Amino acid sequence: MKELSPLSSFLNQVPLGVVIFTRQGKIMCWNQEMELITSWEKREVIKKRVEEILGFDFSWEEIRKSLEFEEKVFIRNWPIKDRWGEELLLNLRFFLWRKQENKINIMCLAEDVTQKARWGENIRQMEKLSSISRFIASVAHEINNPLTVISGYTQMLLQKVKESNECEICEITRRGLEKIEKEAEYCGRLIQELVDFSKPMVLSKENVDLNFLVRESLSVLDVLMNDKIRLELNFSNDIPFVRVDKSRMRQVFLNLAKNALEAMKEKGGTLQVYTRLAPLEKFSFPENGTGNGRFIEVEFIDEGKGIPEKILPRVFEPFFTTKEKGTGLGLSISYSIVRAHKGWMEVTSREGEGTRIKVFLPQEGEE
Numbered sequence: 001m002k003e004l005s006p007l008s009s010f011l012n013q014v015p016l017g018v019v020i021f022t023r024q025g026k027i028m029c030w031n032q033e034m035e036l037i038t039s040w041e042k043r044e045v046i047k048k049r050v051e052e053i054l055g056f057d058f059s060w061e062e063i064r065k066s067l068e069f070e071e072k073v074f075i076r077n078w079p080i081k082d083r084w085g086e087e088l089l090l091n092l093r094f095f096l097w098r099k100q101e102n103k104i105n106i107m108c109l110a111e112d113v114t115q116k117a118r119w120g121e122n123i124r125q126m127e128k129l130s131s132i133s134r135f136i137a138s139v140a141h142e143i144n145n146p147l148t149v150i151s152g153y154t155q156m157l158l159q160k161v162k163e164s165n166e167c168e169i170c171e172i173t174r175r176g177l178e179k180i181e182k183e184a185e186y187c188g189r190l191i192q193e194l195v196d197f198s199k200p201m202v203l204s205k206e207n208v209d210l211n212f213l214v215r216e217s218l219s220v221l222d223v224l225m226n227d228k229i230r231l232e233l234n235f236s237n238d239i240p241f242v243r244v245d246k247s248r249m250r251q252v253f254l255n256l257a258k259n260a261l262e263a264m265k266e267k268g269g270t271l272q273v274y275t276r277l278a279p280l281e282k283f284s285f286p287e288n289g290t291g292n293g294r295f296i297e298v299e300f301i302d303e304g305k306g307i308p309e310k311i312l313p314r315v316f317e318p319f320f321t322t323k324e325k326g327t328g329l330g331l332s333i334s335y336s337i338v339r340a341h342k343g344w345m346e347v348t349s350r351e352g353e354g355t356r357i358k359v360f361l362p363q364e365g366e367e
């Protein structure tokens with residue numbers, strides 16, 4: 001053991017978990033990073049087998065045999081339990097380590113990929129959002145006050161002009177005021193979305209029948225419908241209740257449906273909405289240990305103009321819009337709401353044919 005000590009002090013500097021095993025699978029070395037990752041201290045694990053400590057369920061024999069044929073064995077996203085029973089995902093790389101001619105040990109490098117695997121690309125979106133949201137909140141507030149004054153006076157003047165609707169000047173004034181009123185209304189809507197966008201994401205969750213919530217959210221769309229557009233609801237009856245913030249999720253479903261209807265405004269088409277239990281490959285290890293790792297999926301399929309491949313990666317960006325009167329906030333707000341529920345969204349689209357957007361929400365246990 002003594003001769004290991006300069007080596008161990010070196011291994012403690014390595015930013016990866018390092019474990020050295022005997023050929024029989026007993027732990028000989030456990031570096032500081034491993035202590036950090038698993039919360040198990042070196043002195044507690046030495047001479048034990050890794051299965052006893054981390055709840056590994058693969059056979060040591062298999063790894064040893066594979067190493068006789070291959071230089072290294074790589075295991076991706078392997079689930080383990082840390083000292084407190086929390087599930088973690090590790091990438092593991094095993095290889096043979098020849099200390100002396102006749103003495104062969106097995107070395108393992110471990111990288112904690114729990115966060116990466118769960119958040120993946122999404123994390124970058126979130127960082128972008130939170131950094132600008134504080135700035136936005138203050139600007140929105142500053143604009144809102146004068147805007148209220150503008151709207152108030154415009155309405156008052158409009159009323160006056162309408163009452164004395166005789167002269168030509170009155171007519172021109174009326175039209176001008178109506179334009180101001182319309183634009184002020186648009187600014188107001190924009191401000192409201194900005195404020196929504198920058199609100200801290202405090203959720204008040206309750207158990208919700210998702211089918212009911214989706215149906216209810218879309219019921220206000222009647223005004224946007226025309227005879228070229230149809231709405232088709234395809235709900236699965238065997239999805240369990242979900243724990244969500246009702247008003248926030250209503251906002252998400254409404255945003256997605258509005259985008260779909262706007263995309264179909266000219267050529268018409270059908271908006272199909274599905275709810276279903278997500279397929280098992282969407283399974284992930286639940287954060288905080290709640291839930292069973294399964295997800296419920298709500299899918300919006302439209303036959304609108306679609307999203308060109310070039311701009312597809314940008315649609316969740318705050319303020320990205322291709323519409324003359326768009327705010328570019330609908331999808332980014334929806335995205336952050338869904339993320340706050342520990343779910344995520346996926347978009348696929350074909351220009352000229354239509355768009356599919358899926359919302360995944362975790363099937364959480366009752367609290």
Ligand code: ADP
Pocket residue numbers: 255259260263302304305306307315320321322323325326327328329330331332354355
């Ligand atoms: P806005 O609707 O205000 O433009 P969003 O964040 O809701 O902002 O959407 C951003 C952009 O993504 C839209 O301007 C549009 O180009 C594109 N988009 C979103 N949903 C759809 C859809 N269903 N069909 C076609 N394009 C879409």
Ligand code: MG
Pocket residue numbers: 255258259329330331
């Ligand atoms: Mg929108």
